[in-house]
Structures are given as structure tokens and as C-alpha cells.
Amino acid sequence: MTTFRKLPKEVSCLTRDWFPKGTDPLVESNIRFGSRVVNFGVVHRLFFFRSGRAGTIQFFDIDKTPALEIERISKMEYVPPGACKEKSEQAMLFLREFLETKGVELTVSYHNSFPFISDASNFLHHEIFYLAADIINLLPNSHLGHSHFIELKLGGWSGSFALCSEYNDPTVHIYNFALEGPRRNFIALLLHEIGHSIERIMEPSDLEKLEELRKKIQVGLGLDYLDGRSARIARMLSGLKEFVAETYLVYVVAGRHMDNIGRIRPDQGDLWKEIKTIFKKYFEGIEYIK
Numbered sequence: 001m002t003t004f005r006k007l008p009k010e011v012s013c014l015t016r017d018w019f020p021k022g023t024d025p026l027v028e029s030n031i032r033f034g035s036r037v038v039n040f041g042v043v044h045r046l047f048f049f050r051s052g053r054a055g056t057i058q059f060f061d062i063d064k065t066p067a068l069e070i071e072r073i074s075k076m077e078y079v080p081p082g083a084c085k086e087k088s089e090q091a092m093l094f095l096r097e098f099l100e101t102k103g104v105e106l107t108v109s110y111h112n113s114f115p116f117i118s119d120a121s122n123f124l125h126h127e128i129f130y131l132a133a134d135i136i137n138l139l140p141n142s143h144l145g146h147s148h149f150i151e152l153k154l155g156g157w158s159g160s161f162a163l164c165s166e167y168n169d170p171t172v173h174i175y176n177f178a179l180e181g182p183r184r185n186f187i188a189l190l191l192h193e194i195g196h197s198i199e200r201i202m203e204p205s206d207l208e209k210l211e212e213l214r215k216k217i218q219v220g221l222g223l224d225y226l227d228g229r230s231a232r233i234a235r236m237l238s239g240l241k242e243f244v245a246e247t248y249l250v251y252v253v254a255g256r257h258m259d260n261i262g263r264i265r266p267d268q269g270d271l272w273k274e275i276k277t278i279f280k281k282y283f284e285g286i287e288y289i290k
């Protein structure tokens with residue numbers, strides 16, 4: 001039996017291309033990775049994450065035109081900075097209580113990575129907590145609070161080689177990087193990391209089948225976030241763990257596209273239908289619509 005759940009618009013927009021053709025590559029790559037611009041009189045300085053691992057920020061001066069463009073787009077795409085303490089705490093409490101009912105503990109250790117920006121604050125913007133609740137609310141209860149997902153950690157960094165977020169059984173950890181940059185990255189990474197925890201509860205026979213199918217894939221399905229579709233597809237196909245995590249995300253955001261691959265590539269259609277059937281079993285028959 002199939003039941004349908006409606007995706008919030010912030011989530012369903014991940015299937016659309018992020019940037020219009022002709023966007024300055026400097027602007028695009030910096031927006032994708034959450035860079036910020038600060039204007040010092042006539043000097044425009046671009047601050048960017050050197051790597052998520054250490055959370056190190058570096059900078060260089062850039063021309064006015066790309067600087068203004070990065071400022072303009074980041075205002076639309078990023079989770080806003082300068083959070084109000086009361087609103088942030090209220091929203092945190094909301095998410096904490098919501099997750100408690102699902103058997104997941106919320107921990108928050110956020111510090112603004114750009115303290116030199118005038119409206120920076122060390123309180124996570126309330127929007128993040130409500131968005132996290134909206135996303136998690138889409139999932140079946142069996143995906144939450146099982147022995148491989150009992151903590152959601154928002155903020156801070158990790159010593160691992162991951163750049164943006166990680167799954168460290170039983171914790172889904174979203175680094176500062178994904179909490180203060182584009183909403184797209186936060187949404188996709190949250191679902192991707194929860195997907196890693198689902199791999200731990202899948203039956204061995206399903207994992208074997210998925211591995212067999214993964215090796216036959218020639219047409220991948222990717223969403224446009226971080227470094228873009230092709231990079232995400234390459235990562236998806238790189239091994240079983242990444243395949244399960246990224247396909248989990250794709251199932252939620254673009255599961256309906258899995259049915260259509262056969263129209264473009266008949267030889268690949270059945271393969272994706274089989275993959276979808278396995279995921280649908282774990283989603284207890286839920287499919288997601290725009």
C-alpha cells in the first residue's frame with residue numbers, strides 16, 4: 001500500500017537546478033560552499049571555509065561585482081545570521097521536545113564561524129530547528145530512535161575527514177558549515193546522514209541486492225547541492241554506504257524520478273524500480289510528492 005506525504009517547498013526545490021546558466025563560476029562555487037563577503041570601504045573581502053574538518057576560515061580580496069553578487073544571492077539562499085536568543089531557544093526547545101517523542105536526543109554546540117560579521121551571533125537561527133523538525137517529520141517513526149540513531153547533534157566540528165557533516169553511530173552530526181550556509185546543503189546533508197543510519201538497520205539480503213544493483217547503474221540520480229549533481233552521483237556510486245545514504249535522500253526528495261528513468265534509458269529503468277521497491281519497504285509504503 002502506498003501513502004503519500006507532501007514535501008515542504010524548501011525540500012522539493014532540491015530537484016531543480018540551483019544556478020541559472022551563465023552564473024559567474026566564482027560566485028557559484030562560493031555560494032555552494034557558504035562563503036561570505038565583508039565590505040571594508042572599497043575593499044571587498046571573501047571569507048570561506050578552508051575545510052570543514054578544522055572549521056578554518058580563510059579570505060582573499062575580490063572585485064566589487066562578484067562581491068555584490070555573492071552578498072545578494074547569499075541573502076536568499078543562506079540561513080540568516082544574527083539570530084535572536086529568545087527565538088532561538090524557543091525553537092531549540094520545540095525541536096528537542098519533538099525529537100524526544102521520537103526517541104532522539106538533540107544536542108547543540110554552535111558558535112558562529114564568522115564572528116567578525118556585524119550581525120553574527122552564537123545562537124543558531126530559529127529557522128534551522130523548525131526546518132529540521134519539518135524534515136524529520138516526513139520520515140516513518142521506525143527511522144528514528146532505533147539503536148543506530150539516538151542523537152542529533154547540531155553545530156561544532158569533528159576530527160574526522162568529513163567536510164560538512166557525518167554519521168558516527170548512533171549520532172547524526174551536522175557541522176556549523178551546514179547550519180549557516182545554504183538551506184539546500186542543510187536539508188540534503190541531514191537526510192543523507194540519516195540515510196547512513198538506515199543502512200545499519202537494513203537486512204543483509206537487501207544490502208546485497210542494492211550492492212548488486214549499484215554496480216549495474218550507468219544513469220545516476222543526483223540532486224543539486226554542494227558541488228552539484230554530477231559530483232553527488234559520483235559519490236553515490238562510489239560504494240555501498242554512500243549509495244544507501246544518497247539514495248535515501250533521493251528517495252525522499254525525488255523518489256518519483258526513479259520511475260521515469262526507463263523512459264530515457266529503457267535498460268536502466270527496471271534497475272531503478274528495484275532500488276525504489278527496496279527503499280519503499282523501509283519507508284513503509286510512504287512516497288513523497290511536491
Ligand SMILES: [Zn+2]
Binds near residue numbers: 192196241242245
Ligand atoms: Zn555519506
